Structure formats: structure tokens, C-alpha cells
Amino acid sequence: MKIEKVLNNNVVMCRNEIGQEIVAMGKGLAFQRKSGDTIDPSTIEKTFVLQKHGISEKLANLLEDISELYLSISSKILDYAKTQLPNKLDDYLYVALTDHISFAISRHKQGIQLKNALLWEIRKYYKQEFQIALKALDIIEDETGIKLDEDEAASIALHLVNGQLSGDNMGAAIQIAQMVNDILDIVKHHYKMELDETSVNYERFLTHLRFFGMRYMRKEKPVNSMDDFFHEQIKLKYKDAYTCTKKIATYLNTKFDWVISREEEVYLTVHIHRVTNRYYSTK
Known part of the structure; x- marks a missing residue:
């Protein structure tokens, strides 16, 4: 499998056997490697398919500043969400959710807690997404040891709702509520x-x-x-x-x-x- 783009030492973009663009993750997967180099499939720990054009560039920019751990967490959350929701989720969620989780963890470590003004409405009107978001908090805790509160679950639920609308405009989900x-x-x-x-x-x-x-x-x-x-x-x-x-x-x-x-x-x-x-x- 050939590397198309190195996102960081542990994450690369490549294509699978049917030509789909995929993100491959693994410890030291891209260390001292560059575009065009071949990687050993046995060193890959996690992959996911990207179908929306331009997402890889946004991920690359994001991973310049934050750990790929948050991308891995987002991927696990979205894998679970896809088994629970009837609608296809937009690929942009890999970017939006990764960025959100990174920021939420950073705020938590600084002792900053932001209240979600729409917590009640989200819990009431988007029950399925909210339950998935509560599961997401468990995944985050398992991976980081940090337990975020329900206000963060509400924010994650909004991302899931918006991800079913396609695009990166969080205002759409709020407007529907x-x-x-x-x-x-x-x-x-x-x-x-x-x-x-x-x-x-x-x-x-x-x-x-x-x-x-x-x-x-x-x-x-x-x-x-x-x-x-x-x-x-x-x-x-x-x-x-x-x-x-x-x-x-x-x-x-x-x-x-x-x-x-x-x-x-x-x-x-x-x-x-x-x-x-x-x-x-x-x-």
C-alpha cells in the first residue's frame, strides 16, 4: 500500500485496493517515510474510508496541532454511531468531532466548564444522538481517563445531528431544534x-x-x-x-x-x- 500523504508520524493517507481514499493509523507508521513509499499492512492498526473530497487536507491541517489520539477516539465514536443511526454521516465529522474533543479535553484540564444552553432541548428532541453521545463520553474516558459532563454530550449529539444533514454548519441542527x-x-x-x-x-x-x-x-x-x-x-x-x-x-x-x-x-x-x-x- 503506497502513501499518498503523510499527516504525521502515525497517520497517513493512502488508497485501498478499490481506489478509495483511506486514513491509516499505526504507531510510527510514517516515521521517516514520504509520499510514494510503501507501508507494511501489518503495521496498520486502524483505517477508515473518506468519501468526501477535501477532508484529508483538513485532517492534515488539524493533526499539525493536535494528537492523533483524538482522531482515533472520534473514529471509535463514529464507528459506533454508524451502527445506531439510520442516516449516513458526513465525513466532515472526523474533522469536527476530533477538533471538538481535543478542545473539550484541553478545557477540562484547565478547569474550564462550558454549559450548553441547549442541553434540555437536545436531550429531549435528539434522544438517539444524545444516547450515542453519552456512550461517546465513556469512550473518551476509557481512552484518556477524563470524564466529561452531559453538557459535552449535548455538544457531541449536535455534531451527530449536523453530520446527518451533511456539511459543517452547526447552526442547522440548532435551527431544527x-x-x-x-x-x-x-x-x-x-x-x-x-x-x-x-x-x-x-x-x-x-x-x-x-x-x-x-x-x-x-x-x-x-x-x-x-x-x-x-x-x-x-x-x-x-x-x-x-x-x-x-x-x-x-x-x-x-x-x-x-x-x-x-x-x-x-x-x-x-x-x-x-x-x-x-x-x-x-x-
Whole structure:
């Protein structure tokens, strides 16, 4: 296997047998070696594939300043996350998460603790990512002996959410959390009731809203494949829920300049009916 780029003494870029760009890690793997040199596969301790162009350069720049230990930790976290999440994770996470963990450990050693203002929302709205982030704290502790707090778990969870959106804009994940929170507030105010957050229907509604927001962030074009008759039937059958949906549609149009499709109107209406109808079966 030939080296394409030396990132540091222990990390190199190369290509596998099918031409994919990979990061290879191993103690002293690149010591006194350069691009074009061959490395012994038996000396490689860890590899991962990079599919997004330009990530290797960002990793190279990052590893000039920080230990590859944090890249190894990030890789272990992302290996686990990939087994738990339904969506593909963006390669940029190897850079973003490595940098975040390095900075978090540095702050911890200096006795600096930063509170995450979105801890409550992240724990509530991104439960799967938050649970993975708690596991990430265990991985970090195993590798460094340092136990970070839940505020850091919330930050890692945001990286995982954002990594499913593709790109390196953390603001997208925060904006989705705010959108979900605002929509839930509209529903609560419309019905003048608190929602049962322990119900299956509430969980389904949250899941729908979350991916609803992700579709907006990805700028997916609205699909109006819904049958007109079915759309009208839903409007008639769930009048109050549909009225609530139109309030949400107005909010989305006003704040995000987003005109939702009839299909989204139907799904929102059905979910709202289920989550607000106290007599609706949650089984």
C-alpha cells in the first residue's frame, strides 16, 4: 500500500485496493517515510474510508496541532454511531468531532466548564444522538481517563445531528431544534393543553418533526403527490388538527419562507390529531 500523504508520524493517507481514499493509523507508521513509499499492512492498526473530497487536507491541517489520539477516539465514536443511526454521516465529522474533543479535553484540564444552553432541548428532541453521545463520553474516558459532563454530550449529539444533514454548519441542527420547539408550542397553544411526552404518539410526532426540519435544511423540493380527494377527506375528518396545521404552515412560511406541500399538511394533521386526542390509542 503506497502513501499518498503523510499527516504525521502515525497517520497517513493512502488508497485501498478499490481506489478509495483511506486514513491509516499505526504507531510510527510514517516515521521517516514520504509520499510514494510503501507501508507494511501489518503495521496498520486502524483505517477508515473518506468519501468526501477535501477532508484529508483538513485532517492534515488539524493533526499539525493536535494528537492523533483524538482522531482515533472520534473514529471509535463514529464507528459506533454508524451502527445506531439510520442516516449516513458526513465525513466532515472526523474533522469536527476530533477538533471538538481535543478542545473539550484541553478545557477540562484547565478547569474550564462550558454549559450548553441547549442541553434540555437536545436531550429531549435528539434522544438517539444524545444516547450515542453519552456512550461517546465513556469512550473518551476509557481512552484518556477524563470524564466529561452531559453538557459535552449535548455538544457531541449536535455534531451527530449536523453530520446527518451533511456539511459543517452547526447552526442547522440548532435551527431544527428551535423549529421543533416552536411547532410544539403552536400545538399546545392551539389546543390549550400539555402533551403527553411519555406516549408513543408523542415520540412519533417528534420523529416526524425532526425529519421534517431536516428536509427543510437539505432544501428538498416539496412533493405534491397526495391525492386531492384524500387531502380533502383529512381536512374534513380532522378539522381542528388541520386548523392547527395551517397555523404551523403560516409560521413556517413567515419565519422560513417555506411553503409546505399538501402531503406534509396531511402527515402533520394526522400526527397532531393522534398526539392531542387523549382517547386515541397509543398502542
